[in-house]
Amino acid sequence: MTSYKILTINPGSTSTKIAVFEDENQIFEETLRHDVDVISKYNFIVDQYGFRKEIILSALEKNNIKLEDLDAVVGRGGLLKPIESGTYEVNETMLNDLKQAKYGEHASNLGALLAYEIAKSIGKKAYIVDPVVVDELDDVARISGLNLIERRSVLHALNQKAVARRFAKEINKKYDNLNLIVTHLGGGVSVGAHKKGRVVEVANALDGDGPFSPERTGGLPVGDLITLCFSGKYTKEEIKKMLVGKGGLVSYLGTNDAREVVKKIESGDKYSELVFYAMAYQISKEIGACAAVLKGEVDQIILTGGIAYNETFTTWVKEMVGFIAPITIYPGEDELKALALGGLRVLKDEEKSKEYIG
Ligand SMILES: Nc1ncnc2c1ncn2[C@@H]1O[C@H](COP(=O)(O)OP(=O)(O)O)[C@@H](O)[C@H]1O
Numbered sequence: 001m002t003s004y005k006i007l008t009i010n011p012g013s014t015s016t017k018i019a020v021f022e023d024e025n026q027i028f029e030e031t032l033r034h035d036v037d038v039i040s041k042y043n044f045i046v047d048q049y050g051f052r053k054e055i056i057l058s059a060l061e062k063n064n065i066k067l068e069d070l071d072a073v074v075g076r077g078g079l080l081k082p083i084e085s086g087t088y089e090v091n092e093t094m095l096n097d098l099k100q101a102k103y104g105e106h107a108s109n110l111g112a113l114l115a116y117e118i119a120k121s122i123g124k125k126a127y128i129v130d131p132v133v134v135d136e137l138d139d140v141a142r143i144s145g146l147n148l149i150e151r152r153s154v155l156h157a158l159n160q161k162a163v164a165r166r167f168a169k170e171i172n173k174k175y176d177n178l179n180l181i182v183t184h185l186g187g188g189v190s191v192g193a194h195k196k197g198r199v200v201e202v203a204n205a206l207d208g209d210g211p212f213s214p215e216r217t218g219g220l221p222v223g224d225l226i227t228l229c230f231s232g233k234y235t236k237e238e239i240k241k242m243l244v245g246k247g248g249l250v251s252y253l254g255t256n257d258a259r260e261v262v263k264k265i266e267s268g269d270k271y272s273e274l275v276f277y278a279m280a281y282q283i284s285k286e287i288g289a290c291a292a293v294l295k296g297e298v299d300q301i302i303l304t305g306g307i308a309y310n311e312t313f314t315t316w317v318k319e320m321v322g323f324i325a326p327i328t329i330y331p332g333e334d335e336l337k338a339l340a341l342g343g344l345r346v347l348k349d350e351e352k353s354k355e356y357i358g
């Protein structure tokens, strides 16, 4: 039987994760973490392309992984036109939208670009799976309160879907029959209300509403934000960076690394504890909002992402939202595997890849 070797690339706001799979089996994985000082010196995400490509290729070389042995490269999907869940072949329209940051700036925009270039160098195809713009919102969730602004679905779709399906499988139920609240705790934070297999509500995890995260402000008091914007002290680009990249934990504590914050708390730093607790508090409020969207019919709350490794943090969240539904914790994420499986389904002809129209 033919077997396939797939390189998966997941550029996140605080890291680049890579793995190589032989069919469903992971044979190599590495997480390359990026300090806020390294990342924030780049004005645009696309400028990080060379830096991230170099560290990927050098990690592969160090581990004796030969590009010529690969059958496909699958990258995390970035900010594209809102699309349905699935595996998409990387095409010119997609690359252009990402290079121009037509739908916004986020590290995931690099997934398709890196996958395409590496795949091209060996004459193979590149794909993305469940990009951050997977859109299954109920129409009511699109209404913002101002007819000039529509609420958008921007989330860790790949991992949210992967852990939701993993939970359903573990309890022998169908994802499509469950109501779940999935909370991804990464460099960005997304809290999604999954109603019978569709993410019907999510606070835009990038630059919208919702809780603050290690590197983002989440929703801010709008009046004060307007004053800041028109104070004459900051350019539009500086304000944007303040909200995404230099917001959240970075703004209060100077780091996007929750593990550093935990160390400070353990050494008795009360201010760090207050800020870290505030993040748990805001996330819990958002979980409460999703419970209202699901009319209280919540089968399970799932906590996932890097910060879900921290027991102090998950205990705070449990204390606040444990009354809503039982809580399952899947620390880290299944994104690399989800990317590999999405690519594999296409290589094995079990599924046709979708075309990105733009
Ligand atoms: N063991 C851990 N304990 C606490 N926080 C962690 C741990 N591992 C990773 N994190 C934190 O999780 C965040 C990144 O999460 P991750 O899901 O890897 O995000 P991203 O894909 O956005 O880079 C960082 O703040 C990182 O410090």
Ligand SMILES: CCCC(=O)OP(=O)(O)O
Binding pocket: 011, 012, 013, 014, 106, 107, 108, 132, 154, 155, 156, 186, 187, 188, 189, 205, 206
């Ligand atoms: C853009 C939504 C996904 C997101 O925030 O990812 P990271 O946590 O990897 O930045």
